[in-house]
Amino acid sequence: MQSAFSLSFSQSSLTLPNRPLCSSNASPRNLRFCGLRREAFGFSPSKQLNSCRFQVKSRRIEVSAAAGGNGAPSNKSFDYDLVIIGAGVGGHGAALHAVEKGLKTAIIEGDVVGGTCVNRGCVPSKALLAVSGRMRELQNEHHMKSFGLQVSAAGYDRQGVADHASNLATKIRNNLTNSMKALGVDLLTGFGSVLGPQKVKYGKDNIITAKDIIIATGSVPFVPKGIEVDGKTVITSDHALKLESVPDWIAIVGSGYIGLEFSDVYTALGSEVTFIEALDQLMPGFDPEISKLAQRVLINPRKIDYHTGVFASKITPAKDGRPVMIELIDAKTKEPKDTLEVDAALIATGRAPFTNGLGLENINVATQRGFIPVDERMRVIDGNGKLVPNLYCIGDANGKLMLAHAASAQGISVVEQVTGRDHVLKHLSIPAACFTHPEISMVGLTEPQAREKAEKEGFKVSIAKTSFKANTKALAENEGEGLAKMIYRPDNGEILGVHIFGLHAADLIHEASNAIALGTRIQDIKLAVHAHPTLSEVVDELFKAAKVESPASTTPQSVKATV
Numbered sequence: 001m002q003s004a005f006s007l008s009f010s011q012s013s014l015t016l017p018n019r020p021l022c023s024s025n026a027s028p029r030n031l032r033f034c035g036l037r038r039e040a041f042g043f044s045p046s047k048q049l050n051s052c053r054f055q056v057k058s059r060r061i062e063v064s065a066a067a068g069g070n071g072a073p074s075n076k077s078f079d080y081d082l083v084i085i086g087a088g089v090g091g092h093g094a095a096l097h098a099v100e101k102g103l104k105t106a107i108i109e110g111d112v113v114g115g116t117c118v119n120r121g122c123v124p125s126k127a128l129l130a131v132s133g134r135m136r137e138l139q140n141e142h143h144m145k146s147f148g149l150q151v152s153a154a155g156y157d158r159q160g161v162a163d164h165a166s167n168l169a170t171k172i173r174n175n176l177t178n179s180m181k182a183l184g185v186d187l188l189t190g191f192g193s194v195l196g197p198q199k200v201k202y203g204k205d206n207i208i209t210a211k212d213i214i215i216a217t218g219s220v221p222f223v224p225k226g227i228e229v230d231g232k233t234v235i236t237s238d239h240a241l242k243l244e245s246v247p248d249w250i251a252i253v254g255s256g257y258i259g260l261e262f263s264d265v266y267t268a269l270g271s272e273v274t275f276i277e278a279l280d281q282l283m284p285g286f287d288p289e290i291s292k293l294a295q296r297v298l299i300n301p302r303k304i305d306y307h308t309g310v311f312a313s314k315i316t317p318a319k320d321g322r323p324v325m326i327e328l329i330d331a332k333t334k335e336p337k338d339t340l341e342v343d344a345a346l347i348a349t350g351r352a353p354f355t356n357g358l359g360l361e362n363i364n365v366a367t368q369r370g371f372i373p374v375d376e377r378m379r380v381i382d383g384n385g386k387l388v389p390n391l392y393c394i395g396d397a398n399g400k401l402m403l404a405h406a407a408s409a410q411g412i413s414v415v416e417q418v419t420g421r422d423h424v425l426k427h428l429s430i431p432a433a434c435f436t437h438p439e440i441s442m443v444g445l446t447e448p449q450a451r452e453k454a455e456k457e458g459f460k461v462s463i464a465k466t467s468f469k470a471n472t473k474a475l476a477e478n479e480g481e482g483l484a485k486m487i488y489r490p491d492n493g494e495i496l497g498v499h500i501f502g503l504h505a506a507d508l509i510h511e512a513s514n515a516i517a518l519g520t521r522i523q524d525i526k527l528a529v530h531a532h533p534t535l536s537e538v539v540d541e542l543f544k545a546a547k548v549e550s551p552a553s554t555t556p557q558s559v560k561a562t563v
């Protein structure tokens with residue numbers, strides 16, 4: 001595998017935190033939706049802002065106290081209350097929450113603020129997907145005609161598309177940097193490592209102490225043995241996001257999140273795609289019924305073919321007029337299966353934690369396949385199975401759930417703990433989404449996982465489903481292809497998992513994930529009211545379709561209001 005750090009540090013990029021994207025010229029009015037603190041932009045709070053979810057009064061007092069008082073740690077024997085190594089989304093989320101809580105906080109970054117998500121992940125990929133969605137729509141004559149619209153031709157300028165992605169990354173990275181600076185987080189530049197308990201080194205020879213330390217060093221692309229990446233014809237997502245070319249024919253190794261999202265981008269821009277997937281079916285991580293539907297809509301009608309149950313055992317970049325050569329072997333028998341010649345190959349076979357050089361040996365911590373072992377409170381576990389005092393690891397580096405919002409939520413959870421409130425993050429309530437067209441989203445267990453759990457624990461499982469075909473808003477958009485599926489316990493109304501495939505599925509999942517996080521039962525949430533006509537009614541119908549034996553336990557707001 002390549003040197004992880006040189007790979008990570010060779011990129012110039014941008015970021016986003018646990019909150020949705022927003023631009024630096026966002027107005028005070030819409031800032032409440034973008035998650036960055038208003039103070040970061042120098043706005044004085046307006047009347048409109050008083051109703052925003054940031055609780056203007058109390059937060060502003062806390063924040064200004066923290067920003068003004070970040071010069072003195074609460075415990076005088078340390079330089080800082082909290083030092084975070086890595087300014088990706090996880091580190092950023094933790095830092096912002098820490099200053100809100102009045103902690104003197106520093107964040108150490110060896111490359112650019114924002115880490116993977118902002119510079120080489122979520123942000124630029126969603127910019128490319130925004131383009132692919134529009135291209136797909138404009139190219140679909142039947143779809144356009146059904147609205148009564150006529151489009152003569154759809155085309156694109158590759159550099160213009162690439163610029164959209166890199167400009168967005170820059171904008172979000174600047175927002176992130178500004179938000180931390182404005183709140184008084186000390187941004188320290190250089191490679192960080194742990195020297196010993198509560199002691200960190202960064203850069204050449206700067207040593208600082210902190211009451212608590214969070215490791216948030218993230219991950220880099222994982223490239224299996226035998227695959228030679230040249231960055232031009234054999235690439236990882238780091239390269240693909242720059243969109244330096246749009247190959248006529250590209251093989252995508254791995255049909256997980258990255259593979260699927262890039263297949264959406266490449267096919268919209270005119271490439272033919274061949275998937276190479278080690279497991280026996282495409283998209284093996286999703287609920288099988290959703291994978292099947294996704295295959296019918298996202299794979300079969302597009303210029304995509306696939307080989308499943310095979311490994312790409314050797315990939316050689318194009319050279320001297322020869323194409324990219326891919327040798328396939330049977331995933332089980334390891335017998336040679338096939339050889340492919342393509343214009344390019346994207347390696348999307350997962351991510352490896354970036355934990356090299358962190359000085360973990362100084363505190364007797366051994367990584368497991370590179371991941372830092374932690375307990376449910378993100379406390380680092382040492383080689384003897386004991387907790388290392390005052391040391392935490394969040395985000396991709398601990399491998400619990402490699403998602404931007406999970407990294408940030410773990411950081412916030414740690415800050416809650418170090419400021420005196422015990423907190424355990426419920427990982428099963430964290431949603432995930434794949435931003436294809438249409439999107440896929442999920443929270444909780446898949447159907448097979450739920451059935452396995454039910455078998456072990458001795459409860460019954462039921463399934464409710466609703467179709468986008470019955471939803472007015474989806475039909476108005478000519479986007480009736482979609483399904484929502486809920487796996488639940490009929491005895492007590494507990495939601496075990498929700499999976500959605502369809503228009504804006506990524507936005508629709510939160511009603512279910514919040515219900516799981518808060519322990520809301522179906523018999524209660526099914527009485528809540530949804531605006532008509534909206535896509536949210538797909539989820540409303542899902543709750544209403546469930547057959548729960550227990551009665552509702554609370555009085556919903558709409559009923560209270562009439563009493």
Ligand SMILES: Cc1cc2nc3c(=O)[nH]c(=O)nc-3n(C[C@H](O)[C@H](O)[C@H](O)COP(=O)(O)OP(=O)(O)OC[C@H]3O[C@@H](n4cnc5c(N)ncnc54)[C@H](O)[C@@H]3O)c2cc1C
Pocket residue numbers: 008085086087088089090091108109110111112113114115116117118120121122123125190191192193216217218219237258354357358394395396397401402403404405406407
């Ligand atoms: C193509 C792609 C698309 C993605 N899309 C999504 C998406 O849509 N939604 C989603 O939720 N997730 C997405 N992800 C996953 C998401 O990017 C990661 O889960 C997230 O970035 C992890 O955050 P982190 O803070 O743990 O690590 P990172 O974002 O990797 O940040 C770690 C930071 O630490 C720095 N660092 C590392 N070691 C040191 C050191 N020793 N000293 C100082 N600094 C150091 C690095 O330079 C980096 O800035 C995507 C990933 C990829 C690759």
Ligand SMILES: NC(=O)c1ccc[n+]([C@@H]2O[C@H](COP(=O)([O-])OP(=O)(O)OC[C@H]3O[C@@H](n4cnc5c(N)ncnc54)[C@H](O)[C@@H]3O)[C@@H](O)[C@H]2O)c1
Pocket residue numbers: 224253254255256257258259261276277278279283284285310311312348349350351401402403432433434435
């Ligand atoms: N929208 C999002 O939230 C989003 C988008 C992109 C990435 N991510 C995150 O980034 C991480 C990495 O994504 P990813 O798609 O690379 O990983 P993934 O784990 O989602 O999928 C990797 C796929 O590659 C297959 N595979 C592994 N080795 C192989 C080999 N040698 N030959 C053929 N197939 C092989 C696996 O079976 C799997 O299907 C994920 O953990 C994901 O959470 C999230």
